[in-house]
Amino acid sequence: GAGVSQSPRYKVAKRGQDVALRCDPISGHVSLFWYQQALGQGPEFLTYFQNEAQLDKSGLPSDRFFAERPEGSVSTLKIQRTQQEDSAVYLCASSSNGGAYSGETQYFGPGTRLTVT
Amino acid sequence: DQQVKQNSPSLSVQEGRISILNCDYTNSMFDYFLWYKKYPAEGPTFLISISSIKDKNEDGRFTVFLNKSAKHLSLHIVPSQPGDSAVYFCAASAMKYGGSQGNLIFGKGTKLSVKP
Numbered sequence: 001g002a003g004v005s006q007s008p009r010y011k012v013a014k015r016g017q018d019v020a021l022r023c024d025p026i027s028g029h030v031s032l033f034w035y036q037q038a039l040g041q042g043p044e045f046l047t048y049f050q051n052e053a054q055l056d057k058s059g060l061p062s063d064r065f066f067a068e069r070p071e072g073s074v075s076t077l078k079i080q081r082t083q084q085e086d087s088a089v090y091l092c093a094s095s096s097n098g099g100a101y102s103g104e105t106q107y108f109g110p111g112t113r114l115t116v117t
Numbered sequence: 118d119q120q121v122k123q124n125s126p127s128l129s130v131q132e133g134r135i136s137i138l139n140c141d142y143t144n145s146m147f148d149y150f151l152w153y154k155k156y157p158a159e160g161p162t163f164l165i166s167i168s169s170i171k172d173k174n175e176d177g178r179f180t181v182f183l184n185k186s187a188k189h190l191s192l193h194i195v196p197s198q199p200g201d202s203a204v205y206f207c208a209a210s211a212m213k214y215g216g217s218q219g220n221l222i223f224g225k226g227t228k229l230s231v232k233p
Contacts, residue, residue, distance in 0.1 A: 056219075
């Protein structure tokens with residue numbers, strides 16, 4: 001497809017369950033970001049991949065959060081033992097990684113709304 | 118501590134008039150600024166951006182102004198249309214990761230309503 005896609009669009013999990021959220025970036029985009037957006041807030045950075053390498057995971061809120069991008073394309077964000085505070089919209093964005101001074105626009109997917117009950 | 122601030126949670130304007138959305142930032146390392154528009158149940162859609170080496174960038178009805186000394190940017194929409202009604206997010210980033218653009222830092226958004 002032409003844009004970033006994410007699945008599922010909606011996920012309801014019982015507290016303690018594990019969930020896996022998928023992101024398909026724009027074809028050929030080197031950079032992939034995950035963000036978390038709580039209600040009424042702007043998106044907040046979770047983690048960054050350049051191809052298959054996870055270069056920054058400083059935004060992951062706890063060790064229950066894990067992300068991977070094994071072949072440098074599709075990425076999965078996994079949350080283990082979900083808690084109510086994990087309820088949020090999880091957004092994926094990709095960029096072409098044009099290099100220094102070019103400025104790089106990140107293009108977002110529609111997000112996955114996770115509700116933990 | 119918020120590095121990107123949008124102090125107006127909402128803004129209402131009449132169709133055909135100018136909409137001005139404001140954004141302030143604190144981190145002088147930011148060198149790239151973007152505006153995104155977001156409709157309910159959709160992801161943010163890129164609108165317009167500006168590099169720190171410029172003070173203005175224009176794209177059709179949308180113009181972004183950057184005042185580096187004041188650490189302030191604004192988005193002007195003229196003329197405003199009812200379809201522009203959405204939440205607008207200001208975002209900023211700095212060079213990171215060996216020369217590539219780093220993660221975006223977002224404001225909390227401003228909800229724009231354009232009345233017919």
